[in-house]
Amino acid sequence: MNLPNQFNLQQRFYTTVFIGISIASILIIGLIYWAISQYATQYVSDYWQGYTKTFSDAVKYPVIIGSTPDALAISQTFAGDKNVKKTAVYTNKMEMLATFGKGTSCKPKHESFNDAFIIDAGGDWCFFAPITHESHVVGHVELVTSKSEVKALLLRMLIAIGLTILLFVMVVFLIVRQQSMVFTSTLAAIESVLKAVSQGVTGARVSFSGSDNIDKIRDGFNDMLVEIEQNKQLLDQRVIDRTLELEKALEGSQAANVYKSQIMMTITHEMKTPLHAISMFLQTLLTLPEGEDLNSLRELNLTALARANDMKENIDTFLLKNKLASDKHDLNHTTVDIMALMQTCAEKVSVLKNRNKNRLMLSNNPLSFVCDAELLTHIVNNLLSNACKFTQNGDIHLNWWLEHDHLSLQVSDTGCGISAENRSRIFEDFWQEDMRESRKFGGHGLGLYIVKQFVNRLQGEIVVSDNADKGSIFTVTLPSPSDEFAHPQ
């Protein structure tokens, strides 16, 4: 025996249709039987009431004259019907005048009555009707009839109705079963596609067609599948993108850690270098024999002092970097003699310039410009210092001019230059092209960062480009400060 599968759509459809038709059939049979039984009962009852009324009219004369033989003859006549079990005639004093038959009598609730009534005595009916003459009640009649024929008739009708409806139900069910695919094909197709989709198959679509509603279901379902697949693709792409981003972030984090280590190493190196030098000079001074030349001692002391100043500059640079980071540096605009400022800066880097056997040429362009002299000095010093540092036996040019109220200054060298890929990073803090401990050029990587910050403070801009043969050109353009800057409140 095959148990019904709760997921089998067709079986569920058959079961639903069968249960529905069965319930409907039972209701229809019950309703029809109830209606027919009501009608038949009422019809038979009305018939017997009329029969009883006729009986009472017929027996009126014998009752009035008190003639038992006549009353009995009439009672016998009315008892001739096979369904009549008993007839009886009573006077208005409830005395039985005549009776015929052996049926069980029903006792009326009232001894006298003016209207006909029925007593339902199980398998029998007792009909009572008054005998009236000119509004006088002269007696009453009783007619006892059997229900057996009515019941038998109703039973036959129930069987006939039941068989008819059963036959009808069977025909309907067979037709429904035959035509079930028409009803379930749509759902079956949807179920099949859903199963494929759940197994990861893409592109599965339903293709049934029919009425407008069926076509709408098909189109709607297919649109839903397309949307689901598109959303799935979008989700997959997002997962891939996010994974890549996370990988990049991880790599960046690892690079940042390396970068941080390098910076720490650079700073440590830059701080330790002058300390080593100072320590070495002080050690030399201790080990010098007595009577050493004072000039030699002074030279050692001056050298040690120079290294101490280098260390101080480094510390000042770090402090300045922090100051810029916290935005605590105030501008102080004054009218500056640019040519004098440039010459001062050139003198300041003369030691370094000479050490690397470089040649520095300044343009002869005297002019005045309203500017923060300290920041401008720092900018020029840094650019010249870098040019001298990264140029060996080369030429360094420092030019300046005014153009549309803008001061432009340019430092060009014939040094090692800056590769194109690093050009965008040279203004980052602590960045150096060669960050190895064994690198050729020292430094902490904050010089150009501070220059960039100062140029920004002065509302200007700085660009770097390649020199024609070799080396780099740094060009700074500073706008003329507004009155607000020129004359701060």
Added chain:
Amino acid sequence: MTKWTFKHLLVFFLFCNQAYGGNANLLIIYPEVSKGQEQVYTSVIKGIENKNQQPKLLELKDDQIDIQQQLDDIRPLKIIALGKRAAEAASKSSYRQQTLVGLSYFKRSEFNGVSLMADSRTLAERLHQVAPFIQRIFIVQQTGHHTIDVQPANTADKPTIIGLEGSDSLETIRLLGHLLEQGVSASSDAVFIPANLTDDIRQQVEKVAWDKKIMLLSTNFSHLETGIPMVFYPDPVAMGEQLGRLAGKKSLGYENTASINIGLNRRAAQHIELTPPPQKLDLFSVQIK
């Protein structure tokens, strides 16, 4: 004659005799009647006119009760009121003493005129003409519904008249029932049934009488068709003439209807073995099969 002819004849009389004022010797008051009664009234009026030339006519409307003003306008010397309604209307006027009543059942003490009540002696005489073997005539009536004025027979060769009266319809039926059960002889007795007997009881009575071959008689003409062998009813023209003759007298008085017609139900009569010889068939004004 058809009903249509009678109706137009009545209209013709009304037109020719309409009273528009002035002193009149005789005024006939009659009610608006249905088509079925028109023939009777027309015949009665015709009988009156046979005895009184050009009596004036006054039709009583359905809702009319007071006719004093109209009577004052006409100032009749005598009035014949036909029907109970006309009789009551005339009796309420100042012309009561000059009024004769016809076509109504009433007693001597109630009105002057010709009552529809037949004299039992007249009935006995007429019955004797057609059924001489009848020895006793039982007249069963209900108090207040008399149609026969029961008087003892005054000659020895006439049948004996026995009047029975019930106080109400039930007692009347019981009297009639017991009479039919026990008290009559089918060969020599005849029974007048009450004219107001209800149809269902009458049918039962007729059945009993049919079974026992008892001769039933009635004064209700409609009973002829239901199976009563013979009915006795007034002759309307003769009743009119009787009224006209009474109106011609100086002093008004009371009379029972004098002229009685006889209707015969031949089948019912044949069942009780009443087969009048051909020479006596003329005594029956109506015969049905």
